Amino acid sequence: MKILSTKKYMFFAGLICITSCKKFVQIGPPVTLLATSSVFNNNGSATSAQTAIYTQMYDNAESYNLALQTGLLSDEFVGYSTTVKPFYQNRMSAQKTQGPWVRAYNYIYQANSIIEGAQASQGMSNIVKQQLIGESKFVRAFWHFYLANCYGNIPLVTSTSFSVNALLSRTPLAKVYQQIVADLTDSKNVLNSSYIDFTDTTVTNERTRPNKWVATAFLARVYLYLGKYDSAETAASMVIEHGDIYILEPDLNNVFVTSSKEAIWQLQTPQPESIIDTWDGYFFILNRAPFGSLVSISKQLLNSFETNDRRRTNWIHDTVFVGRPYAYPYKYQSQFLSPSRREYQMVLRLAEQYLIRAESRARLGNLTGAMNDLDTVRRRAGLADYSGALDTDSLVNAILHERQIELFSEWGNRWFDLIRTGKANAIMSIVTPQKGGSWNSDGHQQLYPIPQSEILKDYNLTQNIGY
Amino acid sequence: MKYIFHEPAANCRWRKCLLVMKLTLILLIAFVLHAGARGTAQTVTLSVSNISLEKVCQEIEKQSGYYFVYASDLKKASYQVSIKVDHGSIEEVLHMVFDRLPFRWQVINKVVVVNTAKQTVGERHDILDLGPDKPIAVEGVVFNLNDQPVSGATVIVKGTSKSTVTDVLGKFSFTAPVPVNSILIISHIGYSTQEIIVKNEGNLRVRLEIAASTLDATVVKGYYNTSQRLNTGNVSTVKGEDIQKQPVTDPLLALAGRVPGLYIQQTSGIPGSYSSIYLRGQNSLPGKGKPGTLNDPLFIVDGVPYSSASLTSSDIGGGAVGTPVGGGYVRGQGLSPFDNLNPADIESIDVLKDADATAIYGSRGSNGVILITTKKGKVGQTKVDVNFRTGGSKVAKKIHLLNTSQYLQMRHEAIQNAQAPVDSGYDFDLVAWDTTRYTDWQRLLIGNTARFTDAQVSVSGGNTNTQFLVNGGYSRQTTVFPGEYGSRKGSVHFNVNHISSDQKFRVQLSGGYVIGNNSVPNVDFTSNVMLAPNAPAPFSADGSLNWEFYKGTITWSNPFSGINIQANSNSTNLISNLTTSYQIMKDVQIKISGGYNISEMNQIQLFYANAVPPPGNSEPSSRKNNMATGVGKSWILEPQLDCHKQISKLTMDFLIGSTFQKDMRSAISTTSYGYTSDALVPNPLLASTQNLSSYSTSEYKYNAIYGRLSWNWDNKFLLNLTGRRDGSSRFGPDRQFGNFGAVGAGWIFSSENFIQRNLPALSFGKIRGSYGITGNDQIGDYQFLSTYSGNGYTYQGGSALYPTGVTNPYFAWEQDKKIEGGLELGFFKDRILLTTSYYRNRTGNQLIAYSLPSITGYSSVQANLPALIQNTGWEFSLTSTNFRIRDFTWNCSINLSIPNSKLVAYPGIKNSPYRYTFAVGRSLFTRFVYHFTGVDPQTGIYTFASKNGLGTPSFLTDQYFTKPIGQTLHGGLQNTFLYKGWNLDIFIQFVKQTGVNYLAYFGRPGAAFINMPTEILNRWKKPGDLAAMQKFSNSVDAGDAYATMQGSDALFCDASFIRIKSLALSYQISPKWVKSVRLQKTSFFIQCENIFTITKFRLLDPESPSLGLPPLRTITAGINIGL
Secondary structure, three states: OHHHHHHHHHHHHHHHHHHOOOHHHOOOOOOOEEEHHHHOOOHHHHHHHHHHHHHHHHHOOHHHHHHHHHHHHOOOEEEOOOOOHHHHOOOOOOOOOOOOHHHHHHHHHHHHHHHHHHHHOOOOOHHHHHHHHHHHHHHHHHHHHHHHHHHOOEOOOOOOOHHHHOOOOOEOHHHHHHHHHHHHHHHHHHOOOOOEOOOOOOEOOOOOOOOHHHHHHHHHHHHHHHOOHHHHHHHHHHHHOOOOOOOOOOOHHHOOEOOOOOEEEEEOOOEOOOOOOOHHHHHHOOOOOOOOOOEEEOHHHHHHOOOOOHHHHHOEEEEEEOOEEEEEEOOOOOOOOEOOEOEOEEEEEHHHHHHHHHHHHHHHOOHHHHHHHHHHHHHHOOOOOOOOOOOHHHHHHHHHHHHHHHOOOOOOHHHHHHHHOOOHHHHHHHHHHHOOOOOOOOOHHHOOOOOHHHHHHOOOOOOOOOO | OOOOOOOOOOOHHHHHHHHHHHHHHHHHHHHHHHHHOOOOOOEEEEEEEEEEHHHHHHHHHHHHOOEEEOOOHHHHOOOEEEEEEEEEEHHHHHHHHHOOOOOEEEEEOOEEEEEOOOOOOOOOOOOOOOOOOOOEOOEEEEEEOOOOEOOOOEEEEOOOOOEEEOOOOOEEEOOOOEOOOOEEEEEOOOEOOEEEEOOOOOEEEEEEOEOOOOOOOEEEOOOOEEEOOOOOOOEEEEEHHHHHOOOOOOHHHHHOOOOOOEEEEEOOOOOOOOEEEEEOOOOOOOOOOOOOOOOOOEEEEOOEEOOOOOOOOOOOOOHHHOOOOOOOOOOOOOOOHHHHOOHHHEEEEEEEOOHHHHHHHHHHOOOOEEEEEEOOOOOEEEEEEEEEEEEEEEOOOOOOEOOHHHHHHHHHHHHHHOOOOOOOOOOHHHHOOOOOOOOOHHHHHHOOOEEEEEEEEEEEEEOOOEEEEEEEEEEEEEOOOOOOOEEEEEEEEEEEEEEOOOOOEEEEEEEEEEEEEEEOOOOOHHHHOOEOOOOOOOEOOOOOEOOOEEOOEEOOOOHHHHHHEEEEEEEEEEEEEEEEEEEEEOOEEEEEEEEEEEEEEEEEEEEOHHHOOOOHHHOHHHOEEEEEEEEEEEEEEEEEEEEEEEEOOEEEEEEEEEEEEEEEEEEEEEEEEOOOOHHHOOOHHHOOEEEEEEEEEEEEEEEEEEEEEEEEEOOOEEEEEEEEEEEEOOOOOOOOEEEEEEEEEEEOHHHOHHHHHHOOOEEEEEEEEEEEEEEEOOOOOOOOOOEEEEEEEEEOOEEEEEEOOOOOOOOOOEEEEEEEEEEEEEEOOOOEEEEEEEEEEEEEOEEEEEEOOHHHOOOEEEEEEOOEEEEEEEEEEEEEEEEEEOOEEEEEEEEEEEEEEEEEEOOOHHHOOOOOOOOOOOOOOOOEEEOEEEEOOOOOOEEEOOOOOOOOOOOOOOEEEOOOOEEEEEEEEEEEEEEOOEEEEEEEEEEEEEEEOHHHOOOOOOOOOEOOEHHHHOEOOOOOOOOOEOOOOOOHHHHHHHHHHHOEHHHEEEOOEEEEEEEEEEEEOOHHHHHHOOOOEEEEEEEEEEEEEEEOOOOOOOOOOOOOOOOOEEEEEEEEEEO
16 A cells, blocks of 8 residues: 555656656747847858947947047047036046946957957858958957057957956057058958948949958058058059049038048948937037037137138038127038938048058158148048148148047047147147146047946956056 | 464564553553542543653543543653643543644543553554544634634645645535544644644644744745745845835835845936945946946846836937946836836835855846735635825035025135136036026925825635635826826736645646836936026916026026926736646646746937027927837746655755746837928927937847755754756857755754753754855847947948847856855744845956957957955844733834955956956955045145045055945844724834945035035135135146045045834724624825934935935825724
């Protein structure tokens, strides 16, 4: 009797055990997620991974953020609120300053993920593989460049392994640039020379994906920053010489529109559109007195314009609030989406290439060539040709001045020019006190502090001096 | 007279028996002779106390003419007898004398034969061979001390599975005959359990006494039930009636302070807002706002797991109740899912704490388990019960803020001290606004009375086979804000129970459906009470919003613009459970329980043009329509097998079962804008642009086998083994399964003779202990999978895919090792019950969102952390019936928890991201901050301890780990007074804690148009001043010092409080009068919540210290009618 009942218990217990199964708890990804391996199994989804980076660069307002912060740090903008005062008064702090660090490394991660995914892919066609690896290397170089210019020595990240990357220390700048140049050279060599659409092969009119000339143009800038003027001149020439594709828009009002012939690379406004076109237009155009992260153009910049410079009237607007005058950038002219005027977010444009070549030529001693390039830009602005002294220093200074006027409120050009030319200390020790701050003679304010939270998370990271 | 004796067996016991028999025979003869000489009386009257059994027998002999036959060792026995009987029958008197004694006795003619050699209980054979005890039909009636029948009492034949339940008239009967001398156990919640022996008389009258203690009340441990007496684990029970005495719509709020080890913090007074739950502390490293491991207990409503995560869309947010983070699996802000339960439907809430109680929940039991059991019908006449209450709530305390002249003085001083001029383009409060104006923004924005209405109607009844209950409820709560905000909910709950006549088949169906509507403002108006006292009037004379233009520019952000945003959430929640069981063998029952839960929330948010200040309100984009739907579904299926076996004094219970569970969540949200007029906003199709802004789905599957094996030896020694093998879809391949288990043991030492002899006042004493391992899988779904997701955009016409994060496929179960010891004591027949527990939970292999430097691309990765966190604590609870004199009763219960947390070990913390957040050997709630050293009397600026003496402290070298923020002691004290029809309950909550003071929640005095509490008036004015606050100044150095102060220990304060949390007074109208108008009972009551708080804390409320709406003071009155 006892044995029998024990057997029965065992039977029922067994029944319950059998009903549990391992298969039950295995699940696949939901419809809203794609396994990484399947993303790189076909051309379409791999391209989606690539273009996502551009939508994020648009959506995170990278252009506006860099222009805003460096414009405040330098002598382009006036900041009003406590939100922007630390930049305006050159008092960035490791605890509070939010520079491009976090997002830039996220883009780099995505680029690395695509490079690794495409290299391992069995399902992608070779031409798409090549294109996406080229674009991703470009993106990786692009963001390492901005990080290096904001922060100095930075960890160089070329893989997705979090266990490796979490312990990285800062890489010497020379090595970072070596990788940037290598990546851009690879990109230049493999990318399509035409602008392509989402199929990665069909040519399109919109200049919204990096191609061979985008990589070349950016390489020109990198060489300029590195002081490799001959390489810079060569690269810039390669872009400028493609007059069939790139010409300076004669009308300043057409430089930033979607059909701009001056554009080398623009970020498309992703669909579905929100109420705005570009963040630069949305934030820079003042419809009320500036507060929060809204700024106006500084006296220093306004006073730097020569008389009759069309850029003063076309690219800057003046307004009055509570009885006070304010000037604001008007390169992007629509604050809200309007069907009559469509703008894309400009990343690289031809005018900069002329100025890169002008500066390279001037520094290499080709003063005539330099003047020609400089005058090309000046003529478009309605100005007379360069008539200053004909020596390298004067000409370089004139070109740098032209860069200040031509490229204001775009991607930090002014601030990085001040630093790379060694003029930051001289200029900022005058400007910063005017802004209510103080400039330290050690020049540490030229670099962003590395976010304190990042140093806490990676004990191999060290802080920039002075912070 | 002829007796046949058993042949002596080859057994010394029988040999002894034989000797007794012989003696008996001799005595018998002697007494028979003796009896003949006496007269006989049929009744006996006795009133003796503590006299020897022999003397009692002699007295009965004298009065009745019966004779006793017993061995001489009865004389030696030290049994003392107390008996009081007036003209009792001989049979009755003998029962009274011997029922409590371990002797078998028999009346044969007029001879009472007492067998001292064999004890009765549990024995079958008699010394005299009268044949085996023939089973007899047993029936009876159970009534209470007021001679009222007790219906629904359980009658069990001890040692068997035979049981029945008393009917309306308290009657019970067994269909099958019951052997004579069987013991019947009669129990009913609220009464002391009684045991009676079945004699030849089959008709029994049982009188149940009101239980002096809760020792024998049912304790629910999920898959099985026990009583506090026999429990080897730690479970606290809160009864539904205590919950229903509080005017709250979220049942969690009613638990605050009532359960040792459980700390519930109400974070806001807005109806539907969430509250924080800590059951025995924080087991994993706190996530610091990142989606990480959740510290919530597992919630189960009638066997169905209930998600504690809000369904509020993380896309469009919940307005003033906040926006959930982490994609729906982290409980946090947003509308609380517990608002979708009706407190009136709750029968009891059991809080399972230690390993013994929680290990059967395996991987989900790490943070404890909270079981919510809903009401069931009871045997009895069909009853209709109507309960209605209504009342109001107000903010209990105001902040003392500066008046206009003090405010303006502060502003001017701050500007002057910075040696700056008044800026006419910025300082609108000084140049544009009326400087003589004064508005009490607290009165205007949070000064209204919120109305509270709650109505419940229930119908219940049933016979011994089938019982039912249906409850319908409606409640409505408004807010203290201006505008028509509030929450309403309607609910239906039902329960049907059926037991077949042979008691073998049981089925129970329960269900609850709640419909809720919640409308909260987009922003908590409390955040605006700091508006400058001379801020403009919110409305112009024509009733439109006033933007107070100055030279063509608006000068303020009108807090009333929020009324142009309409936010509504409609939610529904269905929980149903079907349980069937069948007794397949004498001791074996199979059971299957299936449950289904579906919760849905539809949110709509309408932005009208005036929600944005001009000139933006002229843009078509100012009008917007956001819609979101979130759905959570869950089903669970649990087959189970129970065995119950009694062998002699050993009771064994065995249980094995399996769980299949699947949860699904989905969310979708849309946004539409570009309307030409406000009237069109509700219809998204009339917008120029409609976007699908987010869509997500997730799935969770869970499978387990669990079991329990328990031994109970003579109600003295208890041993309980529980275990579970779990599989969860939240882990990667080969890491899905984990094993968890616990052992619990108890010794009821009060059952030991030597204790009973030496400590007569000790009526109950138990030592218990448990040890076990539980786990935690409360992380997001799919974390182990490397995935890409759409970001909602297309680029060049193709969709955009981004990686969802860095992935680690190797993370595995978190392990929580829990150890507990407890001592439970009852004194004076359990009138005083004292429970003391000590626990130590050590959580290792922690499953957390491990912080990563951003150079990895992301800020965290799901990983196991080698840190070992320890939570220890003492918990005490004492219940006592202080007085029970005639009509007056005073009961009191108090509980106390002393929690302590510590990071025991963290190998490699020095190189980890947490090296400046946590410290080995310290609490998890320590902070790494500067040390504040007061205001410099010369400069008037805050100063801080600095090792290099430079005044400005350095981030790493001058910060230190402080004492922990949080509770060091908390508990509650409940007093219940009963006098005739009156019932008064007073519940006091007390918390000793370190908190963050008001300085953290206000800006820098004078720097913006923000009012300040009057405390800041004690500021530095001139050199030499010793002041608590630094000078009002907008200068950079004052700003830097202020910012450092915000990261210093100057913020910490004593936020302890003692609060009369709830008070309920009721009066039950005399039953006689009520019956004359054909009602069953009628009572009136007043219920109050959050009446009075004693605290040193200087802001609205120490419980929710941030500048949000504090818990409100609520007063309601109501009536309860039974038909």
